[in-house]
Amino acid sequence: MRKFEFQNPVKLLFGEGQISKVSSEIDSKARILLTYGGGSIKRNGVYNQVKEALRDYKVIEFGGIEANPDYSTTKKAIDLCKNEKIDFVLAVGGGSVSDATKFIAAGACYEGDSWDFVSKKVTITKALPLGVIMTMPATSSEMNNGGVISRRETKEKWPFSSPVLFPKFAVLDPTTLRTLPKRQIANGLVDIYVHLVEQYLTTTDHYMATDRLAEGLLQNLIELSPKLTSDSKTSYEDLANYMLTATLGLNGWTGMGALQDWATHMMGHEVTAIAGLDHGQTLAIIYPGTMDIMRDAKHDKLLQYAARVWNITEGSEEERINQAIEKTEQYFINAGCKVRLSDYGLGKEIANEVADRFKSRGYNIGENGIVTAEKVREILLSRV
Amino acid sequence: MRKFEFQNPVKLLFGEGQISKVSSEIDSKARILLTYGGGSIKRNGVYNQVKEALRDYKVIEFGGIEANPDYSTTKKAIDLCKNEKIDFVLAVGGGSVSDATKFIAAGACYEGDSWDFVSKKVTITKALPLGVIMTMPATSSEMNNGGVISRRETKEKWPFSSPVLFPKFAVLDPTTLRTLPKRQIANGLVDIYVHLVEQYLTTTDHYMATDRLAEGLLQNLIELSPKLTSDSKTSYEDLANYMLTATLGLNGWTGMGALQDWATHMMGHEVTAIAGLDHGQTLAIIYPGTMDIMRDAKHDKLLQYAARVWNITEGSEEERINQAIEKTEQYFINAGCKVRLSDYGLGKEIANEVADRFKSRGYNIGENGIVTAEKVREILLSRV
Numbered sequence: 111m112r113k114f115e116f117q118n119p120v121k122l123l124f125g126e127g128q129i130s131k132v133s134s135e136i137d138s139k140a141r142i143l144l145t146y147g148g149g150s151i152k153r154n155g156v157y158n159q160v161k162e163a164l165r166d167y168k169v170i171e172f173g174g175i176e177a178n179p180d181y182s183t184t185k186k187a188i189d190l191c192k193n194e195k196i197d198f199v200l201a202v203g204g205g206s207v208s209d210a211t212k213f214i215a216a217g218a219c220y221e222g223d224s225w226d227f228v229s230k231k232v233t234i235t236k237a238l239p240l241g242v243i244m245t246m247p248a249t250s251s252e253m254n255n256g257g258v259i260s261r262r263e264t265k266e267k268w269p270f271s272s273p274v275l276f277p278k279f280a281v282l283d284p285t286t287l288r289t290l291p292k293r294q295i296a297n298g299l300v301d302i303y304v305h306l307v308e309q310y311l312t313t314t315d316h317y318m319a320t321d322r323l324a325e326g327l328l329q330n331l332i333e334l335s336p337k338l339t340s341d342s343k344t345s346y347e348d349l350a351n352y353m354l355t356a357t358l359g360l361n362g363w364t365g366m367g368a369l370q371d372w373a374t375h376m377m378g379h380e381v382t383a384i385a386g387l388d389h390g391q392t393l394a395i396i397y398p399g400t401m402d403i404m405r406d407a408k409h410d411k412l413l414q415y416a417a418r419v420w421n422i423t424e425g426s427e428e429e430r431i432n433q434a435i436e437k438t439e440q441y442f443i444n445a446g447c448k449v450r451l452s453d454y455g456l457g458k459e460i461a462n463e464v465a466d467r468f469k470s471r472g473y474n475i476g477e478n479g480i481v482t483a484e485k486v487r488e489i490l491l492s493r494v
Numbered sequence: 495m496r497k498f499e500f501q502n503p504v505k506l507l508f509g510e511g512q513i514s515k516v517s518s519e520i521d522s523k524a525r526i527l528l529t530y531g532g533g534s535i536k537r538n539g540v541y542n543q544v545k546e547a548l549r550d551y552k553v554i555e556f557g558g559i560e561a562n563p564d565y566s567t568t569k570k571a572i573d574l575c576k577n578e579k580i581d582f583v584l585a586v587g588g589g590s591v592s593d594a595t596k597f598i599a600a601g602a603c604y605e606g607d608s609w610d611f612v613s614k615k616v617t618i619t620k621a622l623p624l625g626v627i628m629t630m631p632a633t634s635s636e637m638n639n640g641g642v643i644s645r646r647e648t649k650e651k652w653p654f655s656s657p658v659l660f661p662k663f664a665v666l667d668p669t670t671l672r673t674l675p676k677r678q679i680a681n682g683l684v685d686i687y688v689h690l691v692e693q694y695l696t697t698t699d700h701y702m703a704t705d706r707l708a709e710g711l712l713q714n715l716i717e718l719s720p721k722l723t724s725d726s727k728t729s730y731e732d733l734a735n736y737m738l739t740a741t742l743g744l745n746g747w748t749g750m751g752a753l754q755d756w757a758t759h760m761m762g763h764e765v766t767a768i769a770g771l772d773h774g775q776t777l778a779i780i781y782p783g784t785m786d787i788m789r790d791a792k793h794d795k796l797l798q799y800a801a802r803v804w805n806i807t808e809g810s811e812e813e814r815i816n817q818a819i820e821k822t823e824q825y826f827i828n829a830g831c832k833v834r835l836s837d838y839g840l841g842k843e844i845a846n847e848v849a850d851r852f853k854s855r856g857y858n859i860g861e862n863g864i865v866t867a868e869k870v871r872e873i874l875l876s877r878v
Binding site for chain 2: 111112113114115116117118119120121122123124125126127128284315317318319320321322323325326327329330333334346347350351354355358363366367
């Protein structure tokens with residue numbers, strides 16, 4: 111059992127109508143930067159609710175944050191924070207907006223070039239306080255202290271984190287999800303699932319409590335997926351359960367003391383950086399390959415996963431593991447994602463390009479560093 | 495689905511050797527009140543570890559906090575805090591020490607009589623910062639903002655809570671549990687279990703995530719109980735899993751948005767206040783009665799509990815519910831607790847005395863106020 115430290119101070123405001131409460135969470139004299147994405151919040155009414163809640167504040171807006179938020183975009187917002195003497199940053203949107211907002215909040219308190227946070231591993235020790243109104247559940251960015259930032263000019267995508275980047279609060283109003291496009295539902299169902307297995311599906315010496323929590327949340331996703339992807343209108347209750355499951359998927363609760371993997375995310379980030387696929391799309395392609403190629407190292411936990419998450423208890427150990435991998439892949443397909451590189455016109459070239467990137471970096475990924483550059487190659491080639 | 499707000503900022507320091515880290519969590523100039531119970535920490539070596547960790551601080555000690563901590567005891571400690579200008583209170587012990595320390599921390603910042611917190615429902619808005627080194631898992635007091643205080647002179651026992659009473663940190667070192675007496679293991683196994691079902695076993699309209707978490711933690715307890723109660727030495731891993739499960743049992747995670755019961759705790763507090771039974775002992779007696787007498791209101795959730803926690807899926811609904819109640823009672827017996835009032839020489843008199851107390855107060859208990867004074871009478875009489 112590993113020692114661990116854990117703390118997550120984010121305040122959740124969950125339920126219909128909670129957007130109106132943000133003003134009680136932000137200092138009344140704060141100058142607020144309101145960040146958002148491509149404008150869907152203006153079409154679905156969320157923007158108006160937020161503006162109404164902030165009617166007594168000085169609010170400066172920064173819209174247009176793209177999926178896989180780009181360094182160049184955040185740079186403009188950081189300048190705006192400095193010029194406008196912003197005291198608080200409020201993100202309204204999905205994981206990309208939330209991630210970008212964390213990067214902006216840290217950059218606004220840093221004299222140098224914020225790219226240093228990822229390129230020079232400069233420790234983020236100061237950030238503007240921030241809050242998140244989550245409207246596209248997937249990343250759990252609303253309740254954790256990390257994010258991912260891209261730089262298209264150099265085809266890079268990197269994670270960053272700091273204890274000072276926990277949002278002060280996260281508003282989770284399930285009614286904001288009523289207009290979510292199917293593509294985002296698919297990406298979310300995959301992303302949340304893979305967050306959970308990246309923390310869980312390694313070895314069996316985890317704490318029983320975190321294992322049980324991860325298994326329970328995975329079962330929730332499996333139960334919710336057909337309801338979220340059907341053509342009928344999704345009920346408030348299903349949206350609420352989906353939203354809460356997403357938030358708990360990567361808020362640290364299931365990761366306490368756990369030996370974690372994250373190889374699939376690291377490979378997926380490269381595929382996104384090179385070929386522009388959605389984050390969820392990359393995970394749906396790669397994760398079944400990680401399970402298969404790394405099956406020896408993950409053997410015991412794969413059997414536990416098969417039994418407890420999928421109720422697979424019949425057949426030889428190898429058969430049970432094969433079934434668990436198939437069930438997982440089928441879950442991704444049912445969610446609405448494709449699961450092969452070739453489905454996006456990609457092939458061996460990108461597998462080799464990604465593997466070569468890891469080779470040149472000279473370090474392995476995955477739990478205990480079991481995924482070498484050659485394993486990366488093998489995993490990605492198995493998913494052509 | 496109910497709206498909810500949730501926040502739990504407690505920092506966990508989990509694992510062997512973590513006691514040495516407390517100094518990095520407390521201001522170096524703080525004058526510390528060190529609180530503890532009957533002295534078991536001096537016999538098992540924890541006291542020396544704590545003193546070593548605090549060697550650079552001004553530390554004033556306050557030992558002798560009893561189980562079901564008494565108002566009169568906390569009063570002395572509150573006076574000590576005021577006279578010695580204490581800045582931080584560090585609890586070392588179990589739930590009673592932690593609860594008392596919260597009451598002391600609040601009382602030290604209050605000009606009036608601290609009994610006002612329970613008798614006049616004076617809101618606790620200020621408290622000294624506190625930390626907890628937990629050495630007897632059960633109450634989750636180390637990771638929540640509440641406690642229970644007794645007053646023997648008037649035979650009363652009341653809960654209190656406040657957002658300012660979250661500990662700054664909780665140290666959970668499983669090696670401190672190696673000398674736990676069987677009676678405390680029994681009480682802990684019952685208390686943690688009942689905390690979970692008080693939050694969970696009401697109706698089926700809870701969030702899926704919190705239901706799954708509660709069910710998982712209950713399964714952990716059922717799996718751990720034989721190992722903890724056997725005569726062989728308990729492994730570090732089992733102690734660690736027990737300790738973490740206890741902390742998560744009442745830290746708010748499984749209670750988010752949940753309709754909660756707590757009738758058994760309220761009845762149990764009265765039995766302790768009148769007859770002096772341990773808290774866990776009262777719960778083991780009463781909870782099977784609550785399940786049985788309130789079975790109609792809890793019908794659907796009882797079936798879910800039977801299926802998911804105990805794997806009971808055969809038989810009529812009533813048979814499944816009966817089996818679930820029997821299994822629960824047997825879990826309490828196997829943990830080492832007695833399950834009848836008569837096992838402690840108590841009978842109809844105390845059932846009526848407790849019911850009359852609730853009658854005179856004029857309000858009902860349980861989820862949605864379904865447990866009237868007459869239901870209290872019926873539940874307790876069924877447990878003679």
